[in-house]
Amino acid sequence: MNVGIDKINFYVPPYFIDMVDLAHAREVDPNKFTIGIGQDQMAVNKKTQDIVTFAMHAAKDILTKEDLQAIDMVIVGTESGIDESKASAVVLHRLLGIQPFARSFEIKEACYGATAGLQFAKAHVQANPKSKVLVVASDIARYGLASGGEPTQGVGAVAMLISADPAILQLDNDNLMLTQDIYDFWRPVGHQYPMVDGHLSNAVYIDSFKQVWQAHCEKNQRTAKDYAALSFHIPYTKMGKKALLAVFAEEEETQQERLMARYEESIVYSRRTGNLYTGSLYLGLISLLENSSSLQANDRIGLFSYGSGAVAEFFSGILVPGYEKQLAQAAHQTLLDARQKLTIAEYEAMFNETIDIDQDQSFEDDLLYSIREIKNTIRYYKEENE
Ligand code: HMG
Numbered sequence: 001m002n003v004g005i006d007k008i009n010f011y012v013p014p015y016f017i018d019m020v021d022l023a024h025a026r027e028v029d030p031n032k033f034t035i036g037i038g039q040d041q042m043a044v045n046k047k048t049q050d051i052v053t054f055a056m057h058a059a060k061d062i063l064t065k066e067d068l069q070a071i072d073m074v075i076v077g078t079e080s081g082i083d084e085s086k087a088s089a090v091v092l093h094r095l096l097g098i099q100p101f102a103r104s105f106e107i108k109e110a111c112y113g114a115t116a117g118l119q120f121a122k123a124h125v126q127a128n129p130k131s132k133v134l135v136v137a138s139d140i141a142r143y144g145l146a147s148g149g150e151p152t153q154g155v156g157a158v159a160m161l162i163s164a165d166p167a168i169l170q171l172d173n174d175n176l177m178l179t180q181d182i183y184d185f186w187r188p189v190g191h192q193y194p195m196v197d198g199h200l201s202n203a204v205y206i207d208s209f210k211q212v213w214q215a216h217c218e219k220n221q222r223t224a225k226d227y228a229a230l231s232f233h234i235p236y237t238k239m240g241k242k243a244l245l246a247v248f249a250e251e252e253e254t255q256q257e258r259l260m261a262r263y264e265e266s267i268v269y270s271r272r273t274g275n276l277y278t279g280s281l282y283l284g285l286i287s288l289l290e291n292s293s294s295l296q297a298n299d300r301i302g303l304f305s306y307g308s309g310a311v312a313e314f315f316s317g318i319l320v321p322g323y324e325k326q327l328a329q330a331a332h333q334t335l336l337d338a339r340q341k342l343t344i345a346e347y348e349a350m351f352n353e354t355i356d357i358d359q360d361q362s363f364e365d366d367l368l369y370s371i372r373e374i375k376n377t378i379r380y381y382k383e384e385n386e
Pocket residue numbers: 029031032035036037079109110111112148149150151152185196197198199201202205233234235236238239242275277306307308
């Protein structure tokens with residue numbers, strides 16, 4: 001049975017900063033951020049937006065009434081959880097109006113969480129072909145103002161509907177997974193920002209890609225020629241490029257150039273958002289599908305998922321005929337173009353404004369989905385038509 005991604009969508013908040021402005025403010029050569037890191041803009045959020053509101057935006061636009069009846073599992077992959085116990089997926093399930101007989105939970109393993117969710121969803125639909133599963137990757141990537149990781153921050157969510165006979169990408173059973181207990185990036189309980197060994201994280205990312213790619217090719221008897229494109233986890237857009245160049249250095253030049261051209265198409269959106277953590281790989285996939293003029297139905301796309309700590313997975317899917325009709329390029333372009341550019345002073349002020357969960361308070365803003373009240377440590381969200 002064919003199971004895979006039937007619908008896919010992303011959301012980023014309506015605010016961003018320009019990386020050249022950030023470079024000037026931090027007294028760094030702007031080329032370091034725009035060329036060395038490969039980022040033009042960075043998405044920023046208000047304190048009244050959290051992983052639930054991002055998930056609402058990303059999911060709401062793609063789900064029909066029939067989908068809400070058919071979904072019997074909601075999975076949120078995140079490392080920006082809002083509760084140590086209760087899953088954000090439970091709140092999302094209610095806000096979206098999904099029928100009650102469903103399983104809802106959250107998965108954590110750094111940026112890898114949504115990939116674990118996707119594979120769990122695939123297995124569930126394979127066993128229950130009428131079921132549909134909503135998988136959401138939603139995160140706030142923050143390292144702190146003027147920190148080493150600051151130029152690689154970002155925020156946003158990707159929602160995917162997984163079903164039998166999917167309309168976009170049919171997932172293969174060719175997965176290759178790798179677990180290594182490494183401290184390249186981690187966030188101890190109670191810490192606001194992650195601890196990160198940036199250069200180690202780059203090296204582990206590249207080495208993980210090398211290992212899973214080689215083992216995947218051996219296991220499945222494939223070579224680079226079998227792939228029309230590769231989509232990478234994109235913590236910053238230079239990262240995937242570094243991994244691609246390191247691993248395909250020995251490949252024929254034409255294969256290298258072809259895969260690099262597709263990689264450029266996969267980073268169009270990430271250049272303007274920054275790291276979405278769990279959503280980054282899937283934002284890259286959307287960017288690839290919406291910005292490539294050379295991809296065709298039945299092409300094989302490889303996906304490299306990486307979560308620090310570290311878990312990596314390489315798997316692939318086949319593009320379904322008519323996949324392009326399921327995409328929303330114009331809407332995504334509008335979402336990115338309509339955002340408000342913040343000055344660095346405005347960004348720093350927005351960054352420093354956080355919610356005190358122990359303080360009862362209410363908020364008013366013009367966002368469609370946002371936190372409207374905190375009462376007794378519970379977040380109450382603005383619902384549609386409120
Ligand atoms: P850094 O020390 O600020 O920068 O750290 P750098 O000195 O390494 O320079 C970065 C690049 O800019 C280099 O290019 C420089 O040469 C270049 P490279 O040699 O690497 O190709 N450069 C310039 N280029 C043009 N003109 C200039 C110029 N100056 C320098 N004037 C780092 C950068 C990314 C390490 C830091 O920002 C960081 O720690 N970020 C957070 C960690 C991260 O993103 N790691 C990525 C892999 S781990 C991962 O993907 C998982 C993650 O998403 C978390 C999760 O799983 O949950 C992060």
